Amino acid sequence: MDSRWLWALLLLCLVHISVNSVDVSADSLPIIDFALVGQQKCGTSSLWHYLRKNSDIYPLAGKKETYAFCIDRAAVPRCDNLLQEYIDKTERDRASERAQGRRVYLGDFTSTHFACPCCPATLKLLNPGLKVIIMLRDPVFRAHSRFVEQVQFRTLNHTQPGQPPGFNARANTTSFAAYVDWVVGQTEACLQRARAREGALARRLTMECYMRDHVIGFSVYDSFVLNYLEHFPDKQVLVVYMEDLAAEPLRVLAQVEAHIGVPHFPYSADDVGTVFNAHGAYGWGHALNSSHPRKGGLEWASTPADSNATAVLAAVERLRRFFAPSVQRLFALADEGRITRVPQAWRAIYGKSAMLGGNPLAALLSAKG
Numbered sequence: 001m002d003s004r005w006l007w008a009l010l011l012l013c014l015v016h017i018s019v020n021s022v023d024v025s026a027d028s029l030p031i032i033d034f035a036l037v038g039q040q041k042c043g044t045s046s047l048w049h050y051l052r053k054n055s056d057i058y059p060l061a062g063k064k065e066t067y068a069f070c071i072d073r074a075a076v077p078r079c080d081n082l083l084q085e086y087i088d089k090t091e092r093d094r095a096s097e098r099a100q101g102r103r104v105y106l107g108d109f110t111s112t113h114f115a116c117p118c119c120p121a122t123l124k125l126l127n128p129g130l131k132v133i134i135m136l137r138d139p140v141f142r143a144h145s146r147f148v149e150q151v152q153f154r155t156l157n158h159t160q161p162g163q164p165p166g167f168n169a170r171a172n173t174t175s176f177a178a179y180v181d182w183v184v185g186q187t188e189a190c191l192q193r194a195r196a197r198e199g200a201l202a203r204r205l206t207m208e209c210y211m212r213d214h215v216i217g218f219s220v221y222d223s224f225v226l227n228y229l230e231h232f233p234d235k236q237v238l239v240v241y242m243e244d245l246a247a248e249p250l251r252v253l254a255q256v257e258a259h260i261g262v263p264h265f266p267y268s269a270d271d272v273g274t275v276f277n278a279h280g281a282y283g284w285g286h287a288l289n290s291s292h293p294r295k296g297g298l299e300w301a302s303t304p305a306d307s308n309a310t311a312v313l314a315a316v317e318r319l320r321r322f323f324a325p326s327v328q329r330l331f332a333l334a335d336e337g338r339i340t341r342v343p344q345a346w347r348a349i350y351g352k353s354a355m356l357g358g359n360p361l362a363a364l365l366s367a368k369g
């Protein structure tokens with residue numbers, strides 16, 4: 001036989017072996033493997049950057065924030081976007097993996113899909129076996145962090161075109177204390193109307209109240225966590241905490257990888273030494289490196305309009321009392337083994353006995369001077 005034929009035969013065999021070593025045919029893989037759904041300002045950017053070291057993980061469309069079913073600063077999600085367009089994107093990504101003969105774990109990284117009543121049902125349509133990841137952070141610190149960011153971006157009172165206004169839209173202030181007064185008042189009035197209804201409608205209206213403010217409402221986690229748990233079995237929903245990611249990044253990364261089912265990547269200490277979008281340093285060019293001490297999410301950049309420390313502390317205490325019932329419902333979910341154990345520090349701030357005493361956040365904040 002002509003040697004060219006032999007070579008061709010050999011090549012065919014090799015191609016056959018490599019194609020069959022990993023089953024990457026389109027219909028054997030889910031449309032999407034996992035979704036990191038949020039919450040904003042809870043360390044999702046850091047987690048995203050760390051996970052990108054693992055080449056078996058691929059973010060949908062190669063980016064963070066697809067905003068597929070809910071955009072930023074929107075009081076209403078858009079789960080009625082064309083699903084075929086979403087599927088087309090995933091198929092393009094799958095095709096490029098296939099070209100490399102690799103089984104890549106495709107994930108949607110969008111931090112606005114958490115505070116979104118219709119998102120779990122939509123994501124479940126795409127993959128009933130979806131692995132969901134939720135990142136949370138101390139709610140008062142998250143709210144303050146989002147406030148500082150929005151003041152810095154000058155977008156606090158912005159509303160997306162065509163959207164009903166959030167409570168933020170009329171908050172023409174750059175003072176955190178004034179903002180808390182305004183939004184907590186609005187939210188409480190909204191909740192009172194929601195609670196006059198019953199069952200699923202009351203739960204839905206409650207979520208709508210929280211959706212109307214991405215600074216304070218988005219820090220009320222329990223109803224959004226429960227919304228995901230209503231649509232997916234508990235074991236498909238992993239809750240992780242920014243405080244834990246800061247304290248033990250390697251352990252949390254291993255936990256997330258095991259949840260996705262992706263092979264573990266051996267991250268080095270350097271890989272996880274960078275904190276993204278930390279206060280006052282937004283954008284990729286401003287990542288804080290490991291020479292900055294980690295505070296585990298308890299960063300507090302003061303706002304110029306808040307020179308009255310007494311007023312700030314009063315606002316913080318009002319928020320702590322506003323968030324406590326929601327945080328206590330997370331404690332209950334954790335105690336029942338339905339979600340990951342909540343950071344111990346949260347119990348000292350929002351636990352039932354902590355609520356009987358003075359504000360433990362006051363000491364924390366004045367220590368920061």
Ligand SMILES: *[C@@H]1O[C@H](CO)[C@@H](O)[C@H](O)[C@H]1NC(C)=O
Nearest residue numbers: 157158169170171172173174
């Ligand atoms: C937003 O607030 C700023 C002041 O902080 C004000 O100048 C601007 O007009 C406001 N925009 C809207 C849309 O209310």
Ligand SMILES: *[C@@H]1O[C@H](CO)[C@@H](O)[C@H](O)[C@H]1NC(C)=O
Nearest residue numbers: 273274287288289290291292
């Ligand atoms: C980390 O940041 C500090 C201060 O911004 C800078 O001086 C240092 O060169 C940075 N180190 C690395 C490894 O980027």
Ligand SMILES: *[C@@H]1O[C@H](CO)[C@@H](O)[C@H](O)[C@H]1NC(C)=O
Nearest residue numbers: 177307308309310311312314
């Ligand atoms: C600071 O805020 C407190 C509480 O809101 C208020 O009672 C006090 O008058 C304020 N002080 C000044 C100097 O504005």
Ligand SMILES: CC(=O)N[C@H]1CO[C@H](CO)[C@@H](O)[C@@H]1O
Nearest residue numbers: 169170171172173178182183
């Ligand atoms: C919510 C709020 O503080 N609104 C204020 C916006 O500014 C006008 C006057 O400029 C006040 O009258 C509103 O109370």
